[in-house]
Amino acid sequence: MSDAKKFMFVNRKAPYGTIYALESLEVVLITAAFDQDVSLAFLDDGVYQLKKGQQTKGIETKNFSPAYRALEDYDIEKLYVEKEAMAARGLTEEDFLVPVTVLSRAEMGKLMDDQDVVLSF
Amino acid sequence: MLHIINQSPLNSSTLDTCLNTATGGDVLLIEDAVYAATKGNAAEAKLKAAMGKFKLHVLMPDLEARGLGDRLMDGVTAVDYSGFVDLTSNNKTCQSWL
Secondary structure (H helix, E strand, O other): OOOOOEEEEEEOOOOOOOOHHHHHHHHHHHHHHOOOEEEEEEOHHHHHHHEOOOOOHHHOOOOOOHHHHHHHHHOOOEEEEEHHHHHHOOOOHHHEOOOOEEEOHHHHHHHHHOOOEEEEO | OEEEEOOOOOOOOHHHHHHHHOOOEEEEEOHHHHHHHEOOOOOHHHHHHHOOOEEEEEEHHHHHHOOOOOOEOOOOEEEOHHHHHHHHHHOOOEEEEO
16 A cells, blocks of 8 residues: 555553543544554553453443454554553553553654654543 | 541642641541551551551542452551441541642
8 A cells, every 4th residue: 555654643641541542442443444554652641541351331431442352353462562651550461451562651652753643542 | 526537648738738637536547548548558667657546448449449348457447438428427527738
């Protein structure tokens, strides 16, 4: 795809407390439908979006976490997690719903520089 | 007095301000504040230190929604919605740290 651009979605908010995580996911799926080169970056509290075992029955809110598992069906397989953010929250790669690439902050910064479009949530 | 916190400890100074300002009583963590009560997070030591001064509670449905129902740190009491109501009715005043 010669006209495909490199899109990065930067996710820095925890799920449920605000609408950002869900909104990001919606836009990611739209972008994928246009055959763009999509990367998802999870920084700060954004790493919580990928936590396994979310059960939202008690707060009567839609559990949208299974949608992260469906991303690969849309050829979205570039998921990057900030190593420092993960460590500060007591999480490891095994805690996540989907396979991710763990990057240091410095590596994440370089990856951002490589993008054509960066969208922040 | 009951203090209610709803912001993530790593994204907001709300928890710090509350713990440093309030003189004691009940603290209830709800919404994104429940992350403060999870094992291994960076605010864990802060919360442990506050245990001598405050009675700490966490709203369990919010912790379960975030996939961390099995990571609650020791010394924090889990409450459900009726426990939330009890806390508000058993305290003379209630401060939501927005």
